[in-house]
Amino acid sequence: MAQAHFQVDIFTNTLQSQCCKYQLTTLLSSRSIHFKIASQNPFFRRFKLSKHKLSTSQRATATMMNEKQSTERYAVVTGANKGIGLETVRQLAASGVTVLLTARNEKRGTEAVSSLRGLGLSKVIYHQLDVQDSQSIQALANFIQTQFGKLDILVNNAGASGVIVDEDGLRALNIDPASWLSGKATNIVQDVMKTTYDKAIECLNTNYYGVKNVTQALLPLLQRSTTGARIVNVSSLRGELWRIPNEQIRKELGNLEALTEEKIDGFVDKFLHDLKNDELEVNGWSKMLPAYSVSKAMLNAYTRVLAKKYPEMCINCVHPGYVDTDINWHTGTMTLEEGAQGSVLLALLPKGGPTGCYFDRTQIADF
Numbered sequence: 341m342a343q344a345h346f347q348v349d350i351f352t353n354t355l356q357s358q359c360c361k362y363q364l365t366t367l368l369s370s371r372s373i374h375f376k377i378a379s380q381n382p383f384f385r386r387f388k389l390s391k392h393k394l395s396t397s398q399r400a401t402a403t404m405m406n407e408k409q410s411t412e413r414y415a416v417v418t419g420a421n422k423g424i425g426l427e428t429v430r431q432l433a434a435s436g437v438t439v440l441l442t443a444r445n446e447k448r449g450t451e452a453v454s455s456l457r458g459l460g461l462s463k464v465i466y467h468q469l470d471v472q473d474s475q476s477i478q479a480l481a482n483f484i485q486t487q488f489g490k491l492d493i494l495v496n497n498a499g500a501s502g503v504i505v506d507e508d509g510l511r512a513l514n515i516d517p518a519s520w521l522s523g524k525a526t527n528i529v530q531d532v533m534k535t536t537y538d539k540a541i542e543c544l545n546t547n548y549y550g551v552k553n554v555t556q557a558l559l560p561l562l563q564r565s566t567t568g569a570r571i572v573n574v575s576s577l578r579g580e581l582w583r584i585p586n587e588q589i590r591k592e593l594g595n596l597e598a599l600t601e602e603k604i605d606g607f608v609d610k611f612l613h614d615l616k617n618d619e620l621e622v623n624g625w626s627k628m629l630p631a632y633s634v635s636k637a638m639l640n641a642y643t644r645v646l647a648k649k650y651p652e653m654c655i656n657c658v659h660p661g662y663v664d665t666d667i668n669w670h671t672g673t674m675t676l677e678e679g680a681q682g683s684v685l686l687a688l689l690p691k692g693g694p695t696g697c698y699f700d701r702t703q704i705a706d707f
């Protein structure tokens with residue numbers, strides 16, 4: 341006999357509402373219901389309930405629970421053990437989303453989760469994720485598939501600077517924030533910031549290929565979102581097109597009609613080739629944080645291509661502001677709370693919200 345199955349996620353103590361607990365008790369109190377625990381995850385247990393064994397009222401209860409599951413929103417934030425990522429998790433969890441706080445280091449990740457739980461945010465769960473590691477990405481995708489069966493929000497936040505920095509030397513320069521933002525500091529910092537080939541690879545594999553690989557692995561789950569999938573790519577003003585001296589590169593990256601993922605990957609290869617041959621300046625790549633700037637320019641271009649391919653989702657990129665974090669050696673001036681506002685706004689966009697856009701914090705801006 342064909343059997344339809346209800347799949348119900350049951351939250352354990354920290355996550356469950358009294359209502360959900362009551363419904364579960366009602367369901368399981370009937371001896372006619374056969375259930376099997378499909379997962380032993382400490383936070384979730386998935387029960388499969390055979391439809392033909394349910395009474396009308398039990399079916400109604402199960403339907404209610406399924407509806408709850410379909411309106412429950414699940415998010416992933418990458419690089420979330422500190423900085424803007426951690427604050428993004430905090431704000432999303434505070435607004436009722438169940439958030440997977442991911443980090444490449446388990447100790448740093450679990451401590452970050454504990455800090456949020458200490459604030460009373462129980463809907464935060466740790467999962468390991470190194471965005472440069474394909475096995476780690478697949479393990480995360482498998483976990484979400486098993487535990488939630490869908491994903492609603494992906495915030496690609498993890499980032500690397502692409503330089504080796506003499507931090508004492510940088511501090512001694514005492515550069516004012518306006519010079520950082522306008523690009524005036526470009527020549528001043530050259531002696532204290534070095535872009536090595538290895539650092540550039542790490543940066544591009546994190547900020548560009550890391551985002552692509554995580555997104556690719558999670559897209560099938562995002563396509564199963566019942567509340568409207570949202571992808572937020574945390575970019576930087578360093579990736580704005582006007583900052584790239586080479587006019588041809590600017591033109592091609594700005595031409596959405598002809599832009600493809602292959603073309604964007606080709607620019608990354610060309611950049612790395614030019615870096616290896618000490619030809620960055622002569623070929624018109626940004627002098628300020630060259631690998632970082634390229635990684636974010638390519639991330640913006642990728643965001644547009646992806647948004648065009650999946651028009652049913654809201655896929656955007658955002659410059660968070662100049663925020664006081666480790667990635668800029670604490671030269672930033674904004675608070676974490678301010679820095680996470682753009683990501684959170686885009687993660688919670690209502691149906692029909694903008695897609696394929698670049699935001700400067702909370703405002704749409706030019707690519």
Ligand SMILES: NC(=O)c1ccc[n+]([C@@H]2O[C@H](COP(=O)([O-])OP(=O)(O)OC[C@H]3O[C@@H](n4cnc5c(N)ncnc54)[C@H](OP(=O)(O)O)[C@@H]3O)[C@@H](O)[C@H]2O)c1
Binds near residue numbers: 445471496500574664
């Ligand atoms: N702060 C700003 O002013 C500013 C401006 C523009 C854009 N952004 C962007 O904002 C995002 C967040 O940066 P932030 O300012 O919050 O800096 P941050 O405090 O240094 O955080 C960066 C995060 O990325 C993680 N990460 C690095 N490589 C990773 C990998 N391979 N896999 C997983 N996680 C990885 C780091 O983990 P570990 O702790 O393990 O290193 C850390 O959690 C970045 O994309 C950055 O480019 C920041």
